[in-house]
Amino acid sequence: MKKIPSLLKIVLLSTLLFTLSEAKQPKLILQITVDQLRGDLPDKFMKKMGNGGFRYLKESGVWYKNANYNYSNTETVVGHTTLATGANPNIHGMVSNVWYDRQRKRLVYNIEDSNYHILSKNADIDDSTEVDSSQALAGTDGRSPANIMVSTFSDELSLFTNSQSKIFSVSVKDRGAVTLAGHNGKAFWFSKTSGEFITSSFYYDKYPQWVKEFNDKKLAKRYDKKPWRLMYDKSKYMFGDSDDNPWEEDYIGYGRVFPHKYGGKESKYFNHFLTFSPAGDELTLDFAKAIIKNEKMGQHDVTDYLAISFSSTDYVGHLFGPSSLEAEDNMLRLDKTLASLFKYVDEKVGLQNTLIVLSADHGAPEAPGYLATLGIKAKWISPLKWNKKPSIKRLEKRFGVGQALIEAFFPPYIYLNHDVIKKNGLDLAEVQKAVAKEIMDIDGIALTVTSSELSNNTLPNTYLYSAALENFNAKRSGDILILFEPHCFANEMDGGVIMATNHGGPWTYDTFVPVIFAGSNLKGKQIFQPIRPNDIAPTLCAIVNAKPPSGSSGKILKKVLNNFYKD
Ligand SMILES: [Zn+2]
Numbered sequence: 001m002k003k004i005p006s007l008l009k010i011v012l013l014s015t016l017l018f019t020l021s022e023a024k025q026p027k028l029i030l031q032i033t034v035d036q037l038r039g040d041l042p043d044k045f046m047k048k049m050g051n052g053g054f055r056y057l058k059e060s061g062v063w064y065k066n067a068n069y070n071y072s073n074t075e076t077v078v079g080h081t082t083l084a085t086g087a088n089p090n091i092h093g094m095v096s097n098v099w100y101d102r103q104r105k106r107l108v109y110n111i112e113d114s115n116y117h118i119l120s121k122n123a124d125i126d127d128s129t130e131v132d133s134s135q136a137l138a139g140t141d142g143r144s145p146a147n148i149m150v151s152t153f154s155d156e157l158s159l160f161t162n163s164q165s166k167i168f169s170v171s172v173k174d175r176g177a178v179t180l181a182g183h184n185g186k187a188f189w190f191s192k193t194s195g196e197f198i199t200s201s202f203y204y205d206k207y208p209q210w211v212k213e214f215n216d217k218k219l220a221k222r223y224d225k226k227p228w229r230l231m232y233d234k235s236k237y238m239f240g241d242s243d244d245n246p247w248e249e250d251y252i253g254y255g256r257v258f259p260h261k262y263g264g265k266e267s268k269y270f271n272h273f274l275t276f277s278p279a280g281d282e283l284t285l286d287f288a289k290a291i292i293k294n295e296k297m298g299q300h301d302v303t304d305y306l307a308i309s310f311s312s313t314d315y316v317g318h319l320f321g322p323s324s325l326e327a328e329d330n331m332l333r334l335d336k337t338l339a340s341l342f343k344y345v346d347e348k349v350g351l352q353n354t355l356i357v358l359s360a361d362h363g364a365p366e367a368p369g370y371l372a373t374l375g376i377k378a379k380w381i382s383p384l385k386w387n388k389k390p391s392i393k394r395l396e397k398r399f400g401v402g403q404a405l406i407e408a409f410f411p412p413y414i415y416l417n418h419d420v421i422k423k424n425g426l427d428l429a430e431v432q433k434a435v436a437k438e439i440m441d442i443d444g445i446a447l448t449v450t451s452s453e454l455s456n457n458t459l460p461n462t463y464l465y466s467a468a469l470e471n472f473n474a475k476r477s478g479d480i481l482i483l484f485e486p487h488c489f490a491n492e493m494d495g496g497v498i499m500a501t502n503h504g505g506p507w508t509y510d511t512f513v514p515v516i517f518a519g520s521n522l523k524g525k526q527i528f529q530p531i532r533p534n535d536i537a538p539t540l541c542a543i544v545n546a547k548p549p550s551g552s553s554g555k556i557l558k559k560v561l562n563n564f565y566k567d
Pocket residue numbers: 036076314315318503
């Protein structure tokens with residue numbers, strides 16, 4: 001080996017030292033969440049994808065291929081809040097899309113806040129009440145992050161820079177945006193009433209001019225009287241010969257086969273149908289680009305943060321299942337949407353100055369009907385009728401209770417009537433145990449566990465009990481948590497919508513998600529060592545030097561951090 005002259009050595013060493021001490025902090029952190037993207041789905045359809053989307057992430061990103069949530073209730077708000085905070089639901093408090101508020105004696109939608117209202121275009125009164133069935137449970141249309149009990153990455157970034165960082169989020173779903181914007185950012189979501197992107201008076205007194213101008217363009221109109229058509233000839237698809245399956249859902253006239261018609265823009269379900277197709281993500285992309293342009297994201301002295309949650313994959317998954325022609329075409333179109341986003345970010349900020357992180361709020365269960373064709377036992381359960389079961393009535397008799405023992409039931413939680421239990425001098429733990437035992441006897445139930453057992457932590461150290469504990473928040477979780485067996489699904493969620501499939505359990509098809517970091521000159525790498533999506537928030541904090549979010553239980557991902565600070 002040739003000897004390096006010592007002067008050159010000094011020059012090389014000092015350059016190296018300079019590089020090491022100089023943190024290449026990203027100008028923009030772009031956090032993408034794909035609602036219901038199971039960890040294997042990008043690879044499953046990668047062959048037919050282009051170059052700039054998932055393939056770019058695969059070739060140029062650090063892809064954690066063994067990331068799983070470790071709590072039991074894998075729902076949208078729970079996952080988004082975990083991604084935002086690095087905490088589990090026992091700590092961040094968003095235990096379920098809906099929980100029962102004992103004081104107000106009603107079910108509560110996770111981000112509802114009666115102190116605020118949906119910001120109207122011209123006046124400060126609401127004129128765009130949402131009709132999403134889970135939201136219909138909310139007592140108010142006001143939205144805020146008040147129910148999130150801990151800080152988010154975006155909060156910590158905000159604290160670190162004394163609010164100098166620009167923080168924005170957008171999604172079709174309100175809960176997909178509010179969670180990641182944290183307590184100090186700005187969140188926008190899609191109104192299924194107006195087809196525009198709206199926000200709450202928590203965030204603004206009036207819409208910024210650029211948002212008004214964006215909404216005035218009425219971009220949803222471009223889908224007027226058009227259908228969602230396949231991008232390629234049917235023969236090109238893995239699921240090309242199985243468009244019409246009996247387990248797929250023909251929801252409110254959207255149909256089970258291509259082309260899925262949106263109808264006219266005046267029709268009642270037009271905006272709903274847009275969200276059940278890649279159009280929802282395309283509109284979200286348009287709004288995200290408008291944020292980047294108008295708020296000059298990534299062009300400040302400090303790191304800016306933009307969170308985008310793409311919801312279409314979830315709606316398509318629920319209606320048709322992840323193994324369907326619709327899901328396949330949706331993935332290919334999501335790939336195009338991502339490619340368009342990355343190209344835009346490259347032009348405006350530069351991908352070398354942007355840290356991209358992509359993950360999902362939960363995985364994707366296969367439709368029971370589809371599983372059956374492969375010989376895998378799967379079934380639907382109708383839990384909403386359980387409180388009318390004769391055995392529950394017998395229990396009420398046994399405990400001498402005149403009124404209903406069960407006060408509220410919203411899967412996965414049963415809330416007992418504490419007033420009745422107290423009035424009758426009964427032992428809460430004993431009643432919980434008796435009801436839990438009755439439910440446990442129902443076919444398809446893997447486990448019932450009571451809040452007394454979880455509080456006392458006297459349970460065996462098994463995966464299911466541990467997942468139940470990670471989801472247990474004493475103030476919001478119910479008296480009894482119900483976990484279904486693998487491939488058993490509740491068919492009535494969010495107020496009775498019947499679907500092709502449903503997520504929300506502790507099994508790997510629901511917990512397994514991709515975690516991918518890209519941009520910022522990261523080098524392509526696939527890592528199979530197990531991690532949790534909770535690791536994202538503390539890793540982002542470490543990259544920008546901020547302290548970890550207040551409830552975070554995640555670890556700093558060294559492979560990503562080392563790109564910014566060497567050991
Ligand atoms: Zn869902």
